[in-house]
Amino acid sequence: MMPSSFQIRTAFRLARREIRGGFRGFYIFLACIALGTATIAAVNSVSRAVTSSIASEGQAILAGDVRFELRNREATPEERSYLEGLGDIAVSTGLRSMARAPSGSEQTLAEVKAVDGAYPLYGTFEAEPNRPLDELLAKDQNSYGALAAPLLFERLGVKLGDEILLGSARLKLTGSIVNEPDALSDGFGFAPRLLVSRDALVASGLIQTGSLVEHAYKIRLADPLKRASITADTNKAYPDAGWSIRTSDRAAPSLTENVNRFSQFLTLVGLTALIVGGVGVANAVRAFLDAKRTTIASFKCLGAPAIIVTMTYLFQILFIALIGILIGLVVGAIVPLIAMQFLAGVLPVPKEITLYPSALLIAAVFGLITTLAFTILPLGRAKEVPATALFREQGFDEGRWPSWPYLLATGLLLALLAGLAVLTAEDRFIASVFLAAVAFAFVVLRLVASLVRLIARKSPHVNSTAMRLAIGNIHRPGALTPSVVLSLGLGLTLLVTLSLIDGNLRRELTSTLPERAPNFFFVDIQGSDLEGFRNVVKQNAPNGTINEVPMLRGRILALNGQDVTKIDVPPSGRWVLRGDRGITYAGDMPENTKLTEGSWWAADYTGEPLVSFAAEEAGELGLKIGDTVTVNVLGRSITAKIANLRNVEWESLSINFVMVFSPNTFRGAPHAWLATLADPEATPADEGQILRAVTNAYPTITSVRVKDALEVVDRLVGQLATAIRAAAAVALIASVLVLAGALAAGNRARTHDAVILKTLGATRITLIKAFSYEYMILGLATAVFALAAGGVSAWFVIARIMKLPSAFLTDVAVGTVVVALVMTVGIGLLGTWRILGQKAAPVLRQIGE
Incomplete structure (x- = not known):
């Protein structure tokens, strides 16, 4: 039933009167909305600034x-x-x-x-x-x-x-x-x-x-x-x-694409912070309505329709949310101006102060939808609780689920939020997977919270009074367990995932990969110099292994006769079609080559041009055995049929090619050679001697020391990791805010418990111990989940997407446990310290009333 204009006006008038009382109880609400909105606004504004500068200064x-x-x-x-x-x-x-x-x-x-x-x-x-x-x-x-x-x-x-x-x-x-x-x-x-x-x-x-x-x-x-x-x-x-x-x-398509991808990732992290903040919004709304239970009951007893009561508080919440969104937009507009000062020497940035309305609008819409999505259910509970129950009960914690219209509205808003995130993403598949993972994490965290409560309920009797109180607090009605586990779980999981990815990449670049990779790449070796080059290398690295292949450059023009510029290719496969690729030819199947489909051509093959294609890249481009690939080499276009597909271990840094052609394809074409030298026993001094000997004997040969290249990559990974960790910190800050909000939402019930226990003889030390034990148990449980979920997520990214060895890093595990305990115990005790100082008489009189 739709509300009438009279009901809307009445609800708005009542909301306006009540809002005059200030924002008490809504500061965390404001912070959650402002943080998520500011993150999305700032990230998108910086991205628009860089990409627009690339276009305008092209x-x-x-x-x-x-x-x-x-x-x-x-x-x-x-x-x-x-x-x-x-x-x-x-x-x-x-x-x-x-x-x-x-x-x-x-x-x-x-x-x-x-x-x-x-x-x-x-x-x-x-x-x-x-x-x-x-x-x-x-x-x-x-x-x-x-x-x-x-x-x-x-x-x-x-x-x-x-x-x-x-x-x-x-x-x-x-x-x-x-x-x-x-x-x-x-x-x-x-x-x-x-x-x-x-x-x-x-x-x-x-x-x-x-x-x-x-x-x-x-x-x-x-x-x-x-x-x-x-x-x-x-x-x-x-x-x-x-x-x-x-x-x-x-002017710089690769840079533009990378900026868009990175901003998409940061936007999704910001959206995660906003969704985590949504839990804080729900807690704040619940606490607010709990504090207003007498007023709500009075409205209902005086004959106010439930729809007016609901709309009154919805208007108040939306008004406060709009203030939080406005704060977030202001911060999101200012942060890019500061970021431009640091990016000016690295990326093209605007020379004048510029606002990006579309970026701010997207952030505002995300903030508004998140607020509504996490507000509807608490309002629905308040609407359907009768006045007598409101007078009699402590709050809404034990209320049943609201009726289906509220559940449907919440579901539609969450779907709208996910749809908007996917539609505005550069890579919609990655955005969909990311949001599905967040949704799955929410469900699993609720199950973890339920499991922790069940274990606490079934736990054996302990002699310690403080521990018994802590265990009881974990599973009692209205416990903070779901809110604490949910608020910390997502933030810590994201932090563990990113830390493990960063740690594994650094481990691969600094220790594992150099052990498997060759010591040198030698490029532009002329055929007339090949024999002399071998002799120089053998003299200076007698135990080394030299691997040589002919090397040409070619650009893919067409797949199955279709212009590649008109083919819609997934982002993961675009690099194959972008610019020139290194290509080679071989009569015999190269060593360490593993065919996944098809067969290798004969060494003396003389038929139509054939090509062996990397299996993974062929799948991304939609290619199969028998398809054709047209490449341009030295100004000549050549069409070859795919004869087989093979696995390529790019992470080995050995000589690998997307395409290996049959020798007759390039018969008579001028080309140079590419070679690698692998000598695991060579010391840095030995490598220096090899480099000097080759360079002095053959100045036109380009020598690339693999360790030098890995150091450059490691430095770039470190800079990228810093930015990613900063983004993850936003989600973690949101988790802290939600945790603080959860504690604030349960303060009234905690106050009653503390006063009654002190009246019955409990000391402040006993209560502090009880609260500390409770928060430590919840922190440990959340950390265990974060380690498990983050470990699986990092393994998937490293092993399945990046195709690199993945390992669980113990230092990350220990660090996560420490962070979880410090956050839960520290914030928990800060939030309950004031409760322990409450005088008993006023609270007991309130309970008696």
Whole structure:
């Protein structure tokens, strides 16, 4: 039955009068709503700020309106003429190679970038000293000018004005790089930047047959309106060019996608905090209605319809919730302004103060729906309890479930909350799994609470008075057990999960993985140098194992004849289609290869091109035996049929490829070789000697020390883990607030218990012991659940998603137990300290009344 306008006006008038009494009892309610709303608003605002800056500053980030990238070959005269016809052009070439001190004593991997005189078309390149770029890169009598990142100076132990070697070229360090406008669009690098002229790169001799080189042609369009159609027009004109085309509105697609994914994760964590806070909302509403039981009973006795009573308190709660949401939105709008100061040197951020209404609106809607979802049931209980029961009972704890309309409304609101979270997510599958896990955790935590109460009820008699009181408090009617277990359970589970994931990743990167991984990767080995390279390595690592494979680069253009840009691929498989992939060919099945489907071709096979595809990636792309894959290699498009699928152990860091082709596919194609060296007995000094020997003998071979690369990854994982732990802390703070709210909700009943027990002779010490034992038992029970649930969740992420070895880390277990005990006992005693000081007379008189 819908309420009439008169009933709505009456309820609103009564709510307005009652709200004048202030927010007593609702401070935790406000904090829970404000915290969750602020988290979601802040995360989404920062994400919008970064992604909008990438879009608005796309020209500077890309250093052009459009970028054409070719791997392992330069544009043909016809292609170059076409590009020049589009507008002004700047050409740059990128590769990885070894920068060396002239003495040969020190060397380091460098991300080399060679530019021409037109660079950059947009944005500003900054160096120290601040001189024109063409002057800094100019050639003098003996060497070419070069600019380097500060880290390269540090690794080579050189200073400004010193000379270094790159391939066969001698470079003079004329300055250090301060700002490279297109660094983000060039992608992540494992080594420091070394900037040289294109003439210097040619003189170095690094560009050889099969070298892994990226040629970028950046255009400032004469007609900016062409940007929208230039990709389609160019691919239509040159379908076999094999170039990757990127326009300034998608200057850094990988970065944008990663920002969106990370913000999605943080949003889900914020939503978890909001849902955990919803339990605090329910506790606060219950306590509020419990305190108003006499007023509610009076309303009913005076003939007020139940619907007016319900709406009166609903209006009050919504008013207070709106204040909490407003506080959260203000905080959520301010936090990004602070975050921008820290992100300014790392990511593109707005230069002026900007608000993002859509991000704030989403946060406000989440906050409002959460409030309603966790308010309906307590209001339903209050509505259906008769006036006589309200006068007679202590509260609503033992009331039955409200009628089905309230249950239905709660279910619909929770479904709406989940639906909104999924619809606004970057990856809806991950969002769905995350929310399903939270819902499952809620159910399991309720079961854990029930199990703890059952065990307490069935426990044997103990002699300690304090312990008997504690056990009784755990299972008695109206006990805090469900609220404490639920409030702490989700926060601690999330903390354990993230800590175990972080710990396992660090363990894999710093101990386990280096033991299995090769010591070195050697790239750009020319066929004519292969035998000499083997001899140098064998002389310096006689016990080492060398593994060599031919190496080409190719980009997937089509699957089963369908353009990959028009295929909807799950996020987990997009990396295979993004940019160029390393590919190889083999006559015999490589060692340690395990086929999952199909068979390997004969060593002397001469039929149509065949390819072996990684099984997991094939599943993500929807490929099967007999399907076709079209790749562009060195400007030539080749279509091959999938002959078999195989398992690939990416985590081993050995030589692995998504695609291995039959040898006849690339017969006669120029290519270089890729090799690894594995020597478990090699010491750091031995590795240094190997690096010097190879680099000095073959300056054009790029040597990558695996431990150096792992250190870079470990540093990035550490930075990411810090951000994730900060997000997890939000959920934990929400748990603390809910725990405090649960204690506040039960204060009145605790006060009565304490007064009666003191009247019967119990001392304050006995009561403190009883409350401490109770909170310790609940904390331990919750910690055990968090360890079990968090351990399973972390195992699933590490073992099933990341495909890495997973281990349970004892230090995480101990830390979680300590956190649980400190939180429950500490907060519990703080909340009950005031109760123990209550005088008996006033409370006894109130009970008598």
